[in-house]
Amino acid sequence: MKLLLASRNKKKLGELRRILLAEGLEGIEVVGLDDVPEFPEAPETEPTFEGNALAKARDAFNATGLPSVADDSGIAVDALNGMPGVLSARWSGGHGDDLANTELLLGQLRDVPDERRGGAFVCAAAFVSADEEVVVRGEWRGAITREPRGGNGFGYDPVFRPEGHDATSAELSPEEKDALSHRGRALRRLLPHLRASAQA
Template sequence: MTPAPAGTRLVLATHNLHKVRELRDILAPQLPGLDPDAVVGAKDLGAAEPVEDGVTFAENALIKARALAAATGLPAVADDSGLCVDVLGGAPGVFSARWSGRHGDDRGNLELLLAQLADVPARHRGAHFACAAALVTPAGLEVVEEGLMPGVLLTAPRGSGGFGYDPILQPAGETRSAAELSAEEKNAISHRGQAFRALAPHVVAALA
């Protein structure tokens, strides 16, 4: 593993560049005075990704944060999130990133889910994004906060922003998909935004 750059104080346990950017944007206003360069992603350090074999978002977030804190000796923040579809009993859930069989195949995941729901009428297309965000420190502190973004599933993708299932979830109270929202709009209402804003005070305390 590459040593953490001088001045690094917090590591985000993700190799997804979209998530690194999004999490930095969410955490920055909550961490006044923290240099953005002090927050790095696991990929920046060449950190291996642990096996996510938890059955809940919280378990998987803790698995990732624990592994990175142990490997780097730094406070580590991780999240696990996914799409939970009512008519599918909460699936894809923790399997959201590999629903089509290949981890991180956003297009394949989205297309398979749309095909599975092709005959489901609008009134039964309720769904929500869920997120668990975890902080683990080398001293043994562990905190988990969670957030939800409810909505309905569209029948076709809309928008070019966001990632994952964003193009097919229309958040409650919105006429646009999550992929049609600006980053600021999405962060203000998103499951991830809620979870990380709740976690931020604990991160501030850990870095004090």
């Protein structure tokens, strides 16, 4: 089965491929948006991670006919009442400027004491095929550090220290992160649906 991950992010593609391999799911070839003919992608305008993920997966399935997975993820900071949330990728104004987004977040939390710097990475993942639509959610609790550390990962990884760890998400190996992360948790919740679709 060819499975479309509605993303151009090579790190996300690698993550899904590693998870399928680790779970022994065979017969699924993961492709990304760069591997299919271009189609109009709707902007992420839904107020929830779940709404955005489902809209992206529906768009991808309707345009290509391929069973499609899409995710929407971000960081929800307790001291900011759950923001940046769905605005995480464009928190500083432009879309996908990881450095500017991280610097703005650290600036907003500069005077917040360590015990109030909690938050969570959140991921909603949607799967759309001819037979079903399903949306799942994964969360990864931790705290926001005072300065970036580590060169792995992307987004807010360098300033997120998971609960029970001294290292930031960006200091973990890809395999460690897959086992713990919000996206890994959400994608693993989709596996029964992917397995059933591959066997249909």
